[in-house]
Amino acid sequence: MATGVETEVKTGQVLPSLAKDVSQRRIDVYSGVKPRSIHSDKAWARQKGFRTCVKLLGPGFARGGTMSMAFIKPVYAGDRLTVHGIIKDKQPDNGATRVVVEVWVENQDGEKTAVGHASGLVS
Amino acid sequence: MAGPRALTEFKKLTLDSLQLGDEFVSDDHLVLPEDIEAHGFAVEDDHPWLAEKLAPPTLMDNQALHLRHSKYLVHAGLHARMEFSFVEPIQLGMRVRTRGKVIDNYERRGKPYMVTEYVTEDETGRVLVRGQFTQMIISEPEAAHGHGC
Numbered sequence: 001m002a003t004g005v006e007t008e009v010k011t012g013q014v015l016p017s018l019a020k021d022v023s024q025r026r027i028d029v030y031s032g033v034k035p036r037s038i039h040s041d042k043a044w045a046r047q048k049g050f051r052t053c054v055k056l057l058g059p060g061f062a063r064g065g066t067m068s069m070a071f072i073k074p075v076y077a078g079d080r081l082t083v084h085g086i087i088k089d090k091q092p093d094n095g096a097t098r099v100v101v102e103v104w105v106e107n108q109d110g111e112k113t114a115v116g117h118a119s120g121l122v123s
Numbered sequence: 124m125a126g127p128r129a130l131t132e133f134k135k136l137t138l139d140s141l142q143l144g145d146e147f148v149s150d151d152h153l154v155l156p157e158d159i160e161a162h163g164f165a166v167e168d169d170h171p172w173l174a175e176k177l178a179p180p181t182l183m184d185n186q187a188l189h190l191r192h193s194k195y196l197v198h199a200g201l202h203a204r205m206e207f208s209f210v211e212p213i214q215l216g217m218r219v220r221t222r223g224k225v226i227d228n229y230e231r232r233g234k235p236y237m238v239t240e241y242v243t244e245d246e247t248g249r250v251l252v253r254g255q256f257t258q259m260i261i262s263e264p265e266a267a268h269g270h271g272c
Contacts, residue, residue: 030165
């Protein structure tokens with residue numbers, strides 16, 4: 001699914017960052033509330049060696065998109081995450097253009113919590 | 124009338140109990156409007172997916188991530204890596220399921236990991252999402268059972 005927008009993307013272009021506050025409520029909704037989960041049970045999470053509950057986020061593209069992320073540091077309830085992206089490549093792909101974005105996520109302390117890349121088709 | 128069916132037997136998930144080549148299949152799931160609304164809330168995604176009758180591409184990733192729960196007692200775990208290829212959009216009202224297979228297991232820096240490849244498909248078998256994820260196995264077999272993710 002080409003988006004029909006962003007036709008002027010340039011390799012090396014820094015994308016606007018996106019900040020999100022990771023609340024326990026959102027973690028519960030995402031992961032499903034269970035009696036014992038490191039995502040929703042603070043005591044259980046601490047027993048497993050984390051300082052509080054753990055969260056993941058995931059962007060995506062509806063058709064033809066790809067995403068590959070490595071999670072290198074836990075994200076905790078109460079963290080503020082900022083997603084960063086830089087356009088790394090543009091390639092022709094079946095009549096559209098595949099835009100490859102290097103993506104990384106930092107917490108409020110500037111620590112990287114996830115790194116990877118994503119791609120999508122634009123017309 | 125069909126006879127009684129064998130109940131699923133769950134094993135504690137450890138690096139030793141995990142079988143390479145193990146195959147999983149989820150239950151079918153009907154994509155509901157509230158699934159899309161809940162996902163949007165959870166990840167602060169304000170794209171009007173519901174108005175477009177589409178689901179966010181990552182809507183069913185929990186169905187894939189929970190595949191191992193269909194055979195194992197998962198004490199706790201962490202997701203180390205996820206890869207997705209969004210082949211076709213997941214749509215509102217679709218009935219979808221996910222199939223997976225364990226393709227690797229290993230120990231790194233004293234921590235056990237498992238790698239599962241999976242496809243999410245609609246009820247005709249059309250592939251919607253293809254992917255692979257690496258999960259850490261956290262074993263504590265003597266403690267009270269809990270559901271880690």
